[in-house]
Structure formats: structure tokens, C-alpha cells
Amino acid sequence: MSKFPNPNTITSIEKRAKSVDEAIEEALNELGIKREEAEIEIIQEASKGFLGLGSKEAIVKVSVKGAVPAATEAAEESAQEAKADAPKEVSRVYDSEKPEENAKNFINDILSAMGLEVEITASFDGETVNVNLEGENMGIVIGKRGDTLDSIQYLTSLVVNQNSEDYIKVSIDTENYRAKRSEALIKLSERLAQKVAKTGKKFALEPMNPYERRIIHSNLQDNEEVTTFSVGQEPYRKVVIAPKNPKPYGRRNRYKGRNDHRNSAGGYKSYSNAEKPASTEPAATYKADFKPQQHKAEYKNFEEYLAAHSKD
Numbered sequence: 001m002s003k004f005p006n007p008n009t010i011t012s013i014e015k016r017a018k019s020v021d022e023a024i025e026e027a028l029n030e031l032g033i034k035r036e037e038a039e040i041e042i043i044q045e046a047s048k049g050f051l052g053l054g055s056k057e058a059i060v061k062v063s064v065k066g067a068v069p070a071a072t073e074a075a076e077e078s079a080q081e082a083k084a085d086a087p088k089e090v091s092r093v094y095d096s097e098k099p100e101e102n103a104k105n106f107i108n109d110i111l112s113a114m115g116l117e118v119e120i121t122a123s124f125d126g127e128t129v130n131v132n133l134e135g136e137n138m139g140i141v142i143g144k145r146g147d148t149l150d151s152i153q154y155l156t157s158l159v160v161n162q163n164s165e166d167y168i169k170v171s172i173d174t175e176n177y178r179a180k181r182s183e184a185l186i187k188l189s190e191r192l193a194q195k196v197a198k199t200g201k202k203f204a205l206e207p208m209n210p211y212e213r214r215i216i217h218s219n220l221q222d223n224e225e226v227t228t229f230s231v232g233q234e235p236y237r238k239v240v241i242a243p244k245n246p247k248p249y250g251r252r253n254r255y256k257g258r259n260d261h262r263n264s265a266g267g268y269k270s271y272s273n274a275e276k277p278a279s280t281e282p283a284a285t286y287k288a289d290f291k292p293q294q295h296k297a298e299y300k301n302f303e304e305y306l307a308a309h310s311k312d
Contacts, residue, residue: 012063019046020058027062039063099160099168100124103131106159107172110152116140124168129160133174142177149177150209182215189216192241197225202242207232213239 013030017023020042028038039062046058094102100122111118111133118135133141142149149172157170171178192203205216213230216239220228227244230237 012061014043014059014061016057016059017046018057020060023058023060024062027060031062031064033064037065039065094159095163098124099164100129100131103129103156103160103170106156107131107133107152110155111141114140128169128171129156131156131170131172133172138174141174146177146181146209149174150211181212185212185215186219189219189241193220193223193226196241196243200243200246202240204231204240205238207236207238209235210237213237216241 010031013027015023015027015030017026024035024040028035031038041061041063042058043061044056044059047056094106096102096105104120104122107120107122108118111120116135116137118133118138118141120131120133122129122131124130140148141152143151153170153172156172157168160168160170173179188205192205196203208216217228217230220226220241225244226241228239228241230239232238
């Protein structure tokens with residue numbers, strides 16, 4: 001039996017998988033050969049992409065050693081298309097003297113790796129690089145509550161400031177998201193402030209980034225009924241809205257004078273130690289001591305009985 005398959009059988013194959021090793025293993029199993037009997041070409045390495053987007057599979061080409069396969073134009077075209085479809089690796093150095101150019105180039109490379117076509121405009125006012133993005137599927141760029149947009153902004157800030165003596169702020173926006181989010185946070189904080197002032201109970205908001213927390217603090221800083229502060233560690237740090245004059249809880253003071261003397265209105269009257277009325281004599285004489293059946297002949301009433309014993 002010949003060591004190699006006949007010319008009509010498959011002697012070369014391409015495979016895609018999550019890793020190079022997995023793709024090679026699948027190709028060897030399909031060809032029915034061992035690794036030492038194969039020639040292996042790695043067409044594309046696997047990549048997780050950026051922020052979970054733009055990921056790519058590994059692509060390998062495995063051929064039987066010594067075989068002379070009838071190469072077809074289709075196979076060659078397939079290999080060329082795979083190489084063309086593979087995203088280009090970013091190897092640019094962002095060293096322009098203009099920070100807005102560095103920001104624009106870096107963001108363009110990121111969004112290209114994510115497979116997005118976006119129009120980018122950037123300007124620098126001496127303190128802040130302002131970037132605006134326009135294109136389709138901007139929801140992907142914004143992410144949940146702006147998380148993806150904030151991540152891109154943070155990375156861009158690192159690139160812009162890597163060779164800068166003075167710190168340069170970076171602000172990235174798309175579809176006027178920043179203004180809409182700011183307006184929503186202001187309305188939310190005002191509504192919660194009213195609730196806190198009414199109930200006397202503090203309220204903790206969901207975790208926010210420093211920019212959004214500042215919006216809440218700034219909006220409520222002059223409020224006469226509530227105050228704000230932040231708790232927790234990044235990235236789970238959040239704003240707490242609390243009352244300036246907390247209301248007492250429970251019924252601790254409801255029956256404060258319960259065991260004190262009654263006042264003239266029928267309620268209870270409280271006395272401090274200094275206000276307590278001085279005791280009068282005779283201290284040991286009580287109405288319970290007077291028994292009419294025993295003193296009927298001597299006293300007509302309790303007052304006479306009390307007068308008679310006041311000198312005892």
C-alpha cells in the first residue's frame with residue numbers, strides 16, 4: 001500500500017478554529033495523518049479582538065508531506081481571501097505633534113479592528129481634545145450606559161498624553177450621547193433628592209464613572225435638604241444622596257411622659273430633678289389608712305382624720 005493517498009484524494013486542507021492547535025488537530029484527523037507526516041502553514045492567528053468585538057478565528061493549512069496535489073485555482077483563491085479578510089495588525093506610532101491627530105489615528109485603528117466604518121472629526125482647544133464620531137451602529141460604540149465609549153476615551157487619553165508635558169483632556173462623543181446622558185442624570189438626581197427629603201432615608205445610585213458622579217454632586221451641591229457623597233471602590237464607586245436633617249425613627253419619644261405627673265389639661269407633665277415639688281408632711285399618711293367603719297364615732301370625714309394626725 002502506498003504511503004500517500006492517490007491523486008484523487010484530498011492531500012491538503014484548510015481549517016478554522018478558536019486556536020491554531022485546535023485547527024491543526026481537526027485538519028490532521030480529516031486527512032488521516034499524524035503531525036510528523038504533515039506540512040503546516042499558519043494563515044491567521046486567533047485573536048479576541050477589542051472589548052469583545054472584532055474577534056477572529058485561527059486559520060491553518062495542513063498538507064500531506066511529499067504529496068503532489070492537483071492545486072486548484074479555487075484553493076489558491078481561498079487562501080488569498082483568508083489573508084485579505086484578516087484584520088491588519090496595528091503597529092502605528094502615535095507621535096504627531098498635534099494631539100488631535102494622535103487621537104484621531106488611534107480611534108480609527110480601534111474602530112477598524114472592530115469592523116466599523118466611522119467618520120472621525122477631532123479638534124484641540126489648548127486643554128481638551130474633542131472628538132466626534134459619526135456612522136452606523138453607533139450603539140456598539142456607546143455600549144451599555146456608555147461603558148464602551150468611556151473605555152475608548154480612556155485609552156485615547158493614554159495615547160494622547162504619553163509624550164505630553166501637560167495633561168490633555170480627551171472627550172469623545174457620538175450622536176450627542178454625552179449631553180443626553182447628562183440631562184438624564186440631572187433629572188434623576190432631582191427626583192431622588194425630593195424622595196430622600198420626603199422620606200428622610202438616604203439612597204444609593206448605581207455605580208458610575210467619575211464624570212457622571214461629578215454631574216450628580218454638582219447638581220445637588222446647593223440643595224438645602226440633601227447632601228451627596230461617594231462610596232465604594234472603582235469601578236463600582238457610586239453616589240449616595242442623604243438628608244441633611246435626618247428624621248428620627250421609631251416611637252422612642254412618643255410616650256416620653258408616660259409615667260410622669262398629669263398636668264391640668266389631663267395629660268402628663270414632666271419634671272426635671274430641680275422642678276419636682278417638695279414633699280409635704282405627713283409623708284406616711286395615705287387615704288387608704290382611713291377606714292370609716294373604725295373611726296365613725298370620732299371623725300366625720302377623711303379631712304378631720306388627717307387634721308388629727310398631722311401632729312403625729
